[in-house]
Amino acid sequence: MFLARVRPLLPTPGALWVDPAAGRSTLDLYVWPDERTATPATWQEVRRAPGVHVGWAWHDDDGQAFWLTRDNPAAATAVVRETWLGTGTRHAVYETPEGPRLALVHCHGPCNHDADHLRHLAADLAACSPGPAAVFPDRLPGLHGIAFTYEEGRSALRRNDHLTTVSWDVPLRRSTAAALVAHAVRMAAAA
Known part of the structure; x- marks a missing residue:
């Protein structure tokens, strides 16, 4: 990105x-x-x-x-498994159908993205490389109304009144944060 x-x-x-x-x-x-x-x-x-x-x-x-x-070409094979909850939707993202889970994305309230955005997030997470520890920004230039927080192994992405939390199953590296930021940029561009 x-x-x-x-x-x-x-x-x-x-x-x-x-x-x-x-x-x-x-x-x-x-x-x-x-x-x-x-x-x-x-x-x-x-x-x-x-x-x-x-x-x-x-x-x-x-x-x-x-x-x-x-676009990440590996998104074509990524898998998103959804569970609808009474208060939102939980998405488990995987690199491949038989691969390990990479993250659990919980949309509190209506979803702000489609399955294509989540498949790209999964592909980006699968491609994460070892490196420095994650640095999650509070805000990004040009993404008005979007804020990031990180607490106890979970990231939160707040877009206006919508909250999405991400529980990570991959090591938190700088490339992990970049995958989440790219996800937020894709969501905002599609809105």
């Missing part, structure tokens, strides 16, 4: 009336959560990248930005 920041092209030296750079821009892509190192990209590269989804744009102190998520 990337945070993309729009960088306008600098004016062309010596161009008086017709500047070829006017209104044009490039992108700086930041891999979440490391927003210190940018990879430059063009709009054409992003547009032509297979399975990349562009979220809505917003403006903040650093200019215009948007989130990019990518």
